[in-house]
Amino acid sequence: MGSVALQSLAEARRAVVDPDRVFAMIDHIVDTTPGRTGTLVPGGEAFLTATREACAAAGIRVFDIGDGEQGIVHVAGPELGLALPGATIVCPDSHTCTQGALGALAWGIGASEAEHALATGTLRMTRAGTMRITIDGRLGHGVTAKDLALALLARFGADGGQGMAVEYAGEAVRAMEVEARLTLCNMATEFGAMTGLIAPDAVLFAWLRGRPHAPAGAAWEAALATWRELATDDGATFDIEHCFDARDVAPMIGWGTSPAQSVAVGDRAPADNAYMAVEGGAPLLGLPIDAAFIGSCTNGRLSDLRAAADVLRGRQVAPGVRAWVVPGSTSVRAAAEAEGLDRVFTDAGFEWRESGCSMCFHAGGPGLPPGSRVVSSTNRNFEGRQGVGVRTHIASPATVAASAVAGVLADPR
């Protein structure tokens, strides 16, 4: 969507104030079939051309097809060290809140606000409310940050954090690896929040060190000194405080058309949903599926692919189920191949794709027929999100993999 802002800016004869602080990622409509050259979305080539031309004219670095650093912006940005603690990051995409997991203030904006940010290096904002969700205990075996995010949505609702900057804190969060934290913050926007944040700590610093765009040498030491000051002070107060117990979370599954319409995978659907062809009171386990998708800015990282591969090793996708896996970035893809994960997926019957948003959303072009039931590691189950009439059950990568093997919605444990 950045190209809309850049074009509009050019038409108004306004310059990008500091192109060195602007990056463009080719992710949403890029083709993800191996050997790709462009996009399969109708009209998409014009978008790609417009983006490349506008970026070239403005002097903006583009991470494009064939670039080893290309990926979904919310996956590649953190892993490249473009997102850093204390940074202010905006992007015309609602899942920018993902990058709050690094202790950045990162939020999604529209095209007009992007234009404002490009032209002035600032945004006009109303201060967000503050919310802290403290998550005590540890997640159980086979329960992931995705399940936690869905459980929080089910508890507090799709507008439970409306307009808030939400800090995720507590034992469960401190125990999470950085990739899991990114998954948790990714779904803050599903909560109506302006952003999600996690306090930077030693786990994060170790993860960031040596990343391509992270500071190095003396600059690293200087940065570290400021980053250590960023965590919330003891005794700080929030507009709203919630507590949640990680031990209560089970693998979750979406049953409706809002991400908050999620339950433990072993539970029954609490109400009818005509679009989903789900009946209230009916079990979700055992519902036959047509397709399985692993990828997206929620669950397209190396740890996600490992979790799915652990379920799939030595097993086969059920007959009649189309399954594909789309790494969240080109470097995730390379790292997975170095571990042989690609073979685990292809041996099981999954398609192994190039990096991009892929079937997380459907903008036209090849897709699934209406009425298809998909289990998907993505973040949104809105009507039509993955295609006209397509029914999306959101879940963790392990649940997607287990369901792909079973041919029905299944518990990964």
Added chain:
Amino acid sequence: MTAFPPVTIVSGVPAPLLRDDVDTDAIIPSREINRVSKAGLGQALFAGWRYRVGTRDAVPDFVLNRPEYAQAAILLGGANFGCGSSREHAVWALHDWGIRVVIAPGFAPIFRGNCVRNGVLPAVLDDVASLADGAPVTVDLAAQRVRHGGRTHGFDIAAPDKAMLLGGLDAIDLTRQLGPEIAAFHARDRAARPWIYA
């Protein structure tokens, strides 16, 4: 330069779409966003609900297809209106169709921001359902009041958003007046945190 015509007083029979969590994929599906320009998106507004699957045949029951709402400039929504994707096309489509005011108990923050930059008033009001009795309403932004029948209701909007809409102001022009202060801030910040600018 003004960005769009100011929003001051808007009257008419509001179109009720009183479901919660209306997302921007529903307001305009991705497959309808195949153009770079903002104009003409009104025909794609609510495409998934307004037309039969795979066609442009109207679904007669859908609120915007009903003759009494064909001219509606005010839309009544449920909680968490405009959640989901940040696509500004959702607001462009509403505006192009003719909507100038959305009244709902709450808005997703990105959608709300997109509204005020495009001449659509997002008015926050708890009891939206009471406005859906088919009688005309008048929305007065300066007074922050909705008049309906013999009654008036106050609605909420942040002061800067109100000023933008009333003045039809261009945010970039406003901010540019602060150019020297912004440059001074960036210079100080660059010295303190050079890694952000590297």
